[in-house]
Amino acid sequence: MxxxxxxxxxxxxxxxxxxxxxxxxxxxxxxxxxxxxxxxxxxxxxxxxxxxxxxxxxxxxxxxxxxxxxxxxxxxxxxxxxxxxxxxxxxxxxxxxxxxxxxxxxxxxxxxxxxxxxxxxxxxxxxxxxxxxxxxxMGPEPLENWNAQDLLTKLKNKKANIKISLLDQRVVVGLGNIYVCEALYYAGISPLRSANTINEDEAERIVKISKEILEKAIKAGGSTLKDYQHTDGSLGYFQHNFAVYDKENKDCPKPSCKAKIKRITQGGRSSFYCPKCQR
Ligand SMILES: [Zn+2]
The missing domain is CATH 3.20.190.10 (MutM-like, N-terminal)
Structure with missing residues (x-):
């Protein structure tokens, strides 16, 4: 997708x-x-x-x-x-x-x-x-008016875990399964955490990191635009490098960690995370 x-x-x-x-x-x-x-x-x-x-x-x-x-x-x-x-x-x-x-x-x-x-x-x-x-x-656009205070307010009354909550379009729009997995990894937050236990510092990290990885991916996509017309005329699909997404049983990217990436199912979708780095 x-x-x-x-x-x-x-x-x-x-x-x-x-x-x-x-x-x-x-x-x-x-x-x-x-x-x-x-x-x-x-x-x-x-x-x-x-x-x-x-x-x-x-x-x-x-x-x-x-x-x-x-x-x-x-x-x-x-x-x-x-x-x-x-x-x-x-x-x-x-x-x-x-x-x-x-x-x-x-x-x-x-x-x-x-x-x-x-x-x-x-x-x-x-x-x-x-x-x-x-x-x-629809909630805020992740690259526009989204901030930690807004996220915290929305998570406060949520009973669901943080992974499911970040996929909720009322919380933030369009982040998507892949980028939620990646953002939680870089923020060091387990996808199993209850949304209402996320503190201000963690909300700051989620928002900042989500923006960074989306911007990086958009830039990578933009660089494919110079040959944006593939031979069949189709636009916009490109290869990404992910830290944890689709990396089940692979080594955690952090060299000192040595743990293997785990895959679990949450709300019918796969979550990938490092059980050691994400708390
Ligand atoms: Zn790790």
Whole structure:
């Protein structure tokens, strides 16, 4: 599943290729995505300009002009964006799971491919989508207005453990399973700790480290953007190096530690941690 840094990278690639361009033609091949594509999606998009892109959690918001409508896009589990600019649009061959294809006036082709259809793409006014689920109850963006005091307040009344709590979108949005595992490792906090036992100093560490590792991953993704158009036109997937994520039974990265990374299941998802370094 794409995590926040991948979404940022995909958005960077999209911004480069589709912003300030006029939508010429829209094909919707399947409407039954996680949220059904609007019946009049193609009609409402045609003739609009894609003005800017922003992110809320793992959702990409595409702002259109002149009507101030927004396209809400989520990659779900398996969603991919493929873009072919006028220079290579002859290479575009529709794939079986290209559910939405947008052709821009300058020849650019944008395809949303999603075999498992947990992703979504629909159009709404800003006023409407902001008051809908899940946006209405979303917590702060980890890279923007998130701070230790806010985190502490939210954890105070939680009975769940810190791992589950950091995945709760009302606490903070878009941190995701991988980055919660990594942040707790670098903060030296066990994923088994009750959220309400986290003190001020620990909350500071969680917030600071989460921001650092997300920024580092976004930077790594950004550096892949120079060849952002992979041969198949897809955007934004790249290799990461993790300290504990997916490292079951591997040595803890801290040389003096010698413990093995443990994997447990919490709330149906894998947690990876060092039983010695994380308390
Ligand atoms: Zn360790």
């Amino acid at each position: 794409p995590e926040l840094p991948e979404v940022e990278t995909v958005m960077g690639g999209m911004r480069h290729s589709i912003c300030n361009k006029l939508i010429d033609r829209v094909q919707v091949k399947r409407r039954d995505l996680r949220i059904p594509v609007n019946d009049d999606f193609a009609q409402r998009l045609t003739g609009k300009v894609i003005k800017s892109l922003k992110r809320r959690g793992k959702y990409i918001i595409m702002e259109l002009e002149p009507d101030n409508l927004h396209i809400i896009l989520h990659l779900g589990m398996s969603g991919r964006i493929r873009i072919f600019e006028s220079s290579n649009n002859k290479d575009y061959e529709p794939r079986k799971h290209d559910h939405i294809i947008i052709r821009l006036k300058d020849g650019t082709i944008f395809a949303f491919e999603d075999p498992r259809r947990f992703g979504l793409m629909y159009i709404a006014s800003e006023k409407d989508w902001r008051k809908e689920k899940p946006f209405i109850s």
